[in-house]
Amino acid sequence: MKPNYRLLVFALAMIAQVSITKAQTTSVMGRFSVQNVTGCAPFEVDITELDNFGSSTTRQYWYEDKSGVPTTDKNFTYNTPGEYYLVQLVGANVPQKEDSLKITVYDPAPPEFEIHNCAGHTIRVEITDTNYDRYRVNFTATNSEVIGPGITSSEFDFGTAGDYPITVTGLYNNAVNNCGTNTKTITTIDNIVTPILHSVEVNTESSDGSTLLTYTIGEESVYVLEVSENDIVGFYDLYEITGNRENVTGINTLGNYYCYRIRTFDACSNVYIYSNIVCSTSINVKVDNGVNLVSWKTASGIPSSYKVIRNGEVQTEINDTFASSFDDDNILCGNDYCYEIQAIFNSGSSLSIDTCVVASKTGDLPALSTPSSTIFNEGVVLNWEKPIEDIQLSQYMIQRSANGKAFSTISRTLDTTYIDNSNSPFRQTLKYRILYQDNCGNTSIPSPITAPIILQVKSVNGNAVVLEWNKYETWGNGIRTYFIERLDDSGAIMEEFSVLSGRTKEITFSTDDDQPKNLRVRAESLDQTPLISYSNIRTVVINPLVNFPNAFTPDGDGLNDDFKPIGTKVFNFKMQIFSRWGNVIFYTEDMNLGWDGRINGKNALEGTYTYRVNYEDATGRSFDKAGSIVLIRDNNN
Structure with missing residues (x-):
């Protein structure tokens, strides 16, 4: 029989129409259809008209509401999420001129998800979002998995280390696939790093206090900080942490302690991995007479030891795990003492805030060393x-x-x-x-005594000077020796005289030395590098040595024939001889010119005469000498 090709074409057309009809959503009265009625903004609809009213019949549409003028456009884009009724108005002479179709437009929110790194460059994706019915996880361009909200994907092994983008797309049932996507990049790892908590330090101690944590965690895994107040059980989550330090704020550190640990998750083995536990330490310091009372609070019995730190240095270490106090009696009144307690755990440590007090103590203070x-x-x-x-x-x-x-x-x-x-x-x-x-009003025991050297001039006899001084007190190793120093007017040493023993010294100066003698004592100790002490300075002036005879015999024999003083370093010399009645009988300004026993060219009578002599020394000091002289004559003169 010959095939009926017309029937075959019709059948194929019907099949095609059925396919189209199945893909389309038809209006209430069946007059028009759109490809989809559900999707995310921006959501586009194209209207297919299905009625048989003919081409002369007008067809107009309201897309969002009927408040405006309808349009003949059969294409529209919804940009705002919401529920709408697409309404058709036909110009045909029919009882029901309007037909409608409900359109639902969703917010294209990026879906939230977490990527869990597993060992061996394997990952799993956990959907934490609940906005969508389903989620498509794209591991690569050709590898994907669709899962529901709150579900974790199957493991996916990238095989090698690297940075891989993971894209998750939100899906609604019976909706256009145009909703939100979110992409995160994961760096795969060889192994999951076990977290280590190194230290917990109290920053501020108050009802709104804080603690600083330092730790080691991996860079490509999720780590959560957990805390328990005043206990090592009952941990609860604080938040996720990164880096290597975290300042936990808003906690009551007044008398409370907080235990911390860090958690990560091996999603492939479905096990949690925990760090060690370290608890904060609170401190309290009270002042008593002669003692500072230090106490602390932390997880008793958990730390292996405690260090009491005073003014930045470890004062003592206590190995009793249940210890909670220390009495510090090694203190000085009025001193500031700042204390910290460091609790040593099996792994890690905690440090309290530093607390400072001013110590109080009464009693005698120790003496100073010898001044x-x-x-x-x-x-x-x-x-x-x-x-x-x-x-x-x-x-x-x-x-x-x-x-x-x-x-x-x-x-x-x-x-x-x-x-x-x-x-x-x-x-x-x-x-x-x-x-x-x-500062507390305590007074020390007096120090040992020190006695400076006081130099005295005991005597001056001509050009001989005798000095004496007291013993210097006190050098611990004793005195090696004394020296007499002669100084010039600038204080430089001109001469030095050793003292063999005792504390007196006689010095004979040259008769030609008419300068003032500035003298002082220098004491040296027996130390390897001698200590030095000086006395006061005494200035000694040697008077010119002038001798006056008490008699003379002007007999021409060349011996004692005239009266004149004998001396050196004499200046501005003046001498007067007086008779017994007080009359001047001789005057001279020449020290070498003496009285020859004559008055007006005639021999004076034997007897006693007085004289007066004025002169100066080399320094300009004036001297005034007076005395008597006896004139003696033999019978022939």
Whole structure:
């Protein structure tokens, strides 16, 4: 039989029409259809008209609402999410002129998801979004998986290390596939890094306090910080963390402690991986007489030991895991002490906030070491060392004793040097000692005594000078020797005289040495590098040595024939001889010209005559000498 090709073509057309009809959604009265009625903005519809009214019949459309003028356009794009009724208005003479179709437009929100890194460059994708009915996960351009909300995908192995983009698309049932997508890039890893919590440090201790955490985590895995208050159980999630440090704020650190741990997830093995636990430490410090009471609070029995840190240094380490207090009696009154407690855990440590107090303590303070003394520019210069211990000083007190009298306070200072200028010209022996007080009003035991060297001129006999001085006090190793120094007017040493023993020295100067002698004592200690102390300076002037005979015999024998003084270094010389009645009988300004025993060319009578001599030495000092002389004659003169 010959085939009926017309029937075959019709059948094929019907099949095609059925396919089209199945892909289209028809209006309520069947007059028009669109490809899809559900999708995400922007959502485009194309109308296919299905009625048989003929081409002369007008067809108009409202796409969003009927408030405006209808349009003949059969294409429209919905840009705003919402539910709409697409309404057709026909110009045919029919009882029902309007037909409609419901259009639903969704927000194309990017779907939320997390990528879980597994060992061996394997990942799983967890859908955390709930906006869509289904989600398509594209691992690569050709590998994908469709899963529901809250579901984790199957494992996908990339095989090698690298950065891979993962795209998730939101899908609605019976809707156009034009909704939101979201792409994240994951760097695959060889292994999951186990988190390590290194330290927990309290930054601020208040009802709105904070703690600083340092840790080690991997870079390409998700890590969550967990916390438990005043316990090591009952952990709850805070938030995800990255980097290597995190400041946790908004917690009550007043008397409370917080235990922390870090968690990550191996999605391929479906197990959680936890870090070690480290708990914060709170501290409290109270002041008592002579002791600072330090206490702390943390997870008792969990730390292996505690370090008590004072002023930045470890004061003591306590190995009792249940310890919670320490009494610090190694303190000085008035000093500031800042304490921290470091709790040492099996892995990691915690540090409290530093808490500072001012210590209180009563009682005698230890004595200073021996002060030193020397004389400079006619002042006694005292020096001493600060107290051996770090005492909060309020003042030093300088006390002096003169000529064995009781010590009295002459000055107060905060320096470790004092100059006493009230003793010149040094006619008495002096002794000094130093005391000090702290901020609590405690006074020290007096220091050992120091006695500066006071030089005295014992005698001057012609050109011989005898000096004496007191013993210098006190050097710990004792005195090696004394020296006498002669200084010029600038203070430079001109001569030095050793002292073999004792504390007196006789020095005989040259008769030609008419300059003033500035003399002082230098003491040296027995230390390897000798300590030095100087006395005051005494200026000694040697008077010109002028001798006056008490008689003369003007007999022409060449011996004692005239009266004149004998001496050197004499200037501006004047001499007068007086009779017994007080009359001037001889005058001369020449020291070498003496009285020959004559008055107006005639021999004077034997007897006693008086003289008066005026002269100056090389320094301009004036001298006035008066005396009597006996004139003796033999019978022939």
